[in-house]
Amino acid sequence: MSKKLNLLVFSGDYDKALAALILANGASELDMEVTIFCAFWGLLMVREENKFQAKHKSFFEKMFSMFTPNSAEKLALSRMNMCGVGKGMLKKMMKDKEKPMLKDFLDGARRKGVKFYGCKLSVEVMGFKKEDFIPELEIIEVYQYLKDASESDIQLFI
Amino acid sequence: MSKKLNLLVFSGDYDKALAALILANGASELDMEVTIFCAFWGLLMVREENKFQAKHKSFFEKMFSMFTPNSAEKLALSRMNMCGVGKGMLKKMMKDKEKPMLKDFLDGARRKGVKFYGCKLSVEVMGFKKEDFIPELEIIEVYQYLKDASESDIQLFI
Amino acid sequence: MSKKLNLLVFSGDYDKALAALILANGASELDMEVTIFCAFWGLLMVREENKFQAKHKSFFEKMFSMFTPNSAEKLALSRMNMCGVGKGMLKKMMKDKEKPMLKDFLDGARRKGVKFYGCKLSVEVMGFKKEDFIPELEIIEVYQYLKDASESDIQLFI
Numbered sequence A, B, C: 001m002s003k004k005l006n007l008l009v010f011s012g013d014y015d016k017a018l019a020a021l022i023l024a025n026g027a028s029e030l031d032m033e034v035t036i037f038c039a040f041w042g043l044l045m046v047r048e049e050n051k052f053q054a055k056h057k058s059f060f061e062k063m064f065s066m067f068t069p070n071s072a073e074k075l076a077l078s079r080m081n082m083c084g085v086g087k088g089m090l091k092k093m094m095k096d097k098e099k100p101m102l103k104d105f106l107d108g109a110r111r112k113g114v115k116f117y118g119c120k121l122s123v124e125v126m127g128f129k130k131e132d133f134i135p136e137l138e139i140i141e142v143y144q145y146l147k148d149a150s151e152s153d154i155q156l157f158i
Helices: A014-029 A040-046 A059-067 A087-096 A102-111 A120-126 A142-150 B014-029 B040-046 B059-067 B087-096 B102-111 B120-126 B142-150 C014-029 C040-046 C059-067 C087-096 C102-111 C120-126 C142-150
Strands: A004-009 A033-038 A115-119 A138-140 A154-157 B004-009 B033-038 B115-119 B138-140 B154-157 C004-009 C033-038 C115-119 C138-140 C154-157
Touching: A004 A014, A004 A040, A004 A142, A014 A033, A014 A040, A014 A087, A014 A102, A014 C040, A014 C142, A033 A040, A033 A142, A040 A115, A040 A120, A040 B014, A059 B087, A087 C059, A087 C120, A115 A120, A115 A142, A120 A138, A120 B087, A142 B014, A142 B154, A154 B154, A154 C142, A154 C154, B004 B014, B004 B040, B004 B142, B014 B033, B014 B040, B014 B087, B014 B102, B033 B040, B033 B142, B040 B115, B040 B120, B040 C014, B059 C087, B115 B120, B115 B142, B120 B138, B120 C087, B142 C014, B142 C154, B154 C154, C004 C014, C004 C040, C004 C142, C014 C033, C014 C040, C014 C087, C014 C102, C033 C040, C033 C142, C040 C115, C040 C120, C115 C120, C115 C142, C120 C138
Parallel strands: A004 A033, A004 A154, A033 A115, A115 A138, B004 B033, B004 B154, B033 B115, B115 B138, C004 C033, C004 C154, C033 C115, C115 C138
Antiparallel strands: none
């Protein structure tokens, strides 16, 4: 029976999203079952680029949608100025080493069949709609996350 | 036999405390056994409001007690200005959706019998006394946390 | 059979490194097998002090090496000004209570046989060389981390 990796992505940081997606891709390549449950800022990682749904949104929700990153590649580092290293420098260092970028890891995870879930409560509080996200994202309750996590071999909060 | 959820709450951020307590409440509702081990800044989440023990405290300890949040509701967001979203805006969005606040989730977890532990080393370093916390908090050594976590189905570091 | 603790240290924060190493030391004392997989900023925790390898490094790599902390004791707190508490104050509070410092916990973990791994991808992207780290650090692929984690009783992302 294959092993299971369960990630709860809470953070909306570029580097932490990168870590989550590298783990997800690696586990898929080992034939592990992988689920990523995006909650709070973690939802910003799975927004559908260039798609902005203003319909059925309150003033606050529109503001929130407009002023938060609208795709994985636009997330910021976990520290704006981590030891003087900016996101541009990190991306340059990755490019120089011919490593894939966050977007490539996200696309890879999607292609490899990683299951993406969104936290219903977070989606509601933030005023997002299902259409704001990548199409395979399924919106679930925290109970489903807990059941899934309790049956997994590895659970991480990122 | 019921499943067990074990959370190590290290962070003193409002949004991460919220995530921890939502998980704790959800797991309790699924009849899982839940323990929350508060270490470092995580201890700020379980301080007893409006209670300030100056007795037996050094100068540094008094300063520390006075200048750190004295209850869950006073914690700050994990990013002061996460994408321009402040704590006030998050709370407003939650209120508009009629979602409970951090304090409600904390009270819910206490009512549902979630077990709260405090890290002995952290309590000592920060100069807190047992009386600074909610009464059900039990102060334990890291060894007890490790034993408990190793017997749990889900362990997360938040 | 002894239990296993597996830590993925992603963070380069002083307080989070301290938490990781306290857990690692505690688990070792309970005769648990402990592995620490350092990725991204977590690699800064296991740099060999006063060792700067400029050879075979690009301009960016040299900059990166020079402007990031070159040993565990030089890491910064997870919040520069967490509630007005600086690293100096935390260290003073620890010293007053006669608690060991980060360096002591790192040395303890090394003496107790905690296994230190470095993430190959992170090491390459950041331009580090094997010689930049404590000698027992072994550089491994994410696959090996996943296998190890999936066989552990506790896995945490710090």
